[in-house]
Amino acid sequence: LEIVSQVADALDCAHAQGIVHRDIKPANIMLRPNGSVTVMDFGLARIESSTLTAAGEILGSASYMAPELVLGGRADAKSDIFALGVVAYELMTGERPFAGPSITSILYKIVHAPPPSAHGVNLNLPPDYDDIFAKVLAKEAAGRYQKAGDFASELNLRKWADRDPVLRARGQAAPAPGSVEEAGEEPSPLAELVPLGLAEEPAAATTFIMQ
Numbered sequence: 001l002e003i004v005s006q007v008a009d010a011l012d013c014a015h016a017q018g019i020v021h022r023d024i025k026p027a028n029i030m031l032r033p034n035g036s037v038t039v040m041d042f043g044l045a046r047i048e049s050s051t052l053t054a055a056g057e058i059l060g061s062a063s064y065m066a067p068e069l070v071l072g073g074r075a076d077a078k079s080d081i082f083a084l085g086v087v088a089y090e091l092m093t094g095e096r097p098f099a100g101p102s103i104t105s106i107l108y109k110i111v112h113a114p115p116p117s118a119h120g121v122n123l124n125l126p127p128d129y130d131d132i133f134a135k136v137l138a139k140e141a142a143g144r145y146q147k148a149g150d151f152a153s154e155l156n157l158r159k160w161a162d163r164d165p166v167l168r169a170r171g172q173a174a175p176a177p178g179s180v181e182e183a184g185e186e187p188s189p190l191a192e193l194v195p196l197g198l199a200e201e202p203a204a205a206t207t208f209i210m211q
Contacts, residue, residue: 001156003029004088006037008148011084015077015147022075024083025064026090062103063096067111067139078141081148085136088155092129093121097137111139126158 007029014021021028021039028041066082069075089097097115100106115137119127136151138144145151 001152002035003031003037003091004084004155005149005152007039007084007087008152010037010039011077011080011148015080020075020077021080021083023061023064024080024087025061026087027061029087062106063098065107065110066141068141070107070111076141077147078144081144081151082137082141084148085133085144085151088151089115089118089133089137092125093118095121097133128158129155132158 007024011021011024023041024039028039030038030040032038064083064086066075066079069079086097089095095116098106098109098113100109115133118129118133119125120130132151132154136144145154
């Protein structure tokens with residue numbers, strides 16, 4: 001959850017400046033030895049008002065692409081939030097919500113299939129996480145969270161409320177134990193960054209451009 005929260009903060013900062021990352025995936029999330037997170041590779045990033053990307057092009061990594069991108073739509077903050085939802089689902093369950101042996105099968109599921117129950121895959125997760133993932137991975141962009149931070153906050157709220165009936169009744173989140181204290185820390189050298197290692201993409205399902 002701390003990783004998801006930090007990535008969400010970075011995305012909200014970028015989105016506030018009108019910048020869309022367009023390739024959020026584990027390989028672009030780097031962990032520092034002190035536990036802090038750096039979002040890498042803004043090489044596909046685009047200013048939301050820009051028209052540099054030609055219509056009909058698809059940019060990104062197949063497993064983390066939002067449905068509207070698969071269908072040829074424009075990337076925006078909501079498509080980044082969808083990608084973060086896929087990463088969060090994978091971190092918490094060990095599986096991707098839209099998996100398949102080929103790009104075609106992955107993209108079909110992204111557009112047409114609902115994500116499997118996160119609680120069903122990992123029984124340690126609160127059952128109502130299914131509602132959170134259903135929202136962040138909604139097929140229609142308008143149905144998703146407005147900000148990445150809203151998604152991360154609800155994950156934390158549901159986690160601690162599930163463990164503490166008093167907090168659940170109050171609708172408040174308990175502080176996460178062992179949270180990273182960043183104040184006063186010097187940034188680690190780039191060489192100390194470690195990529196967030198999760199499952200590999202199917203062959204030829206990495207970053208691509210489709211005319």
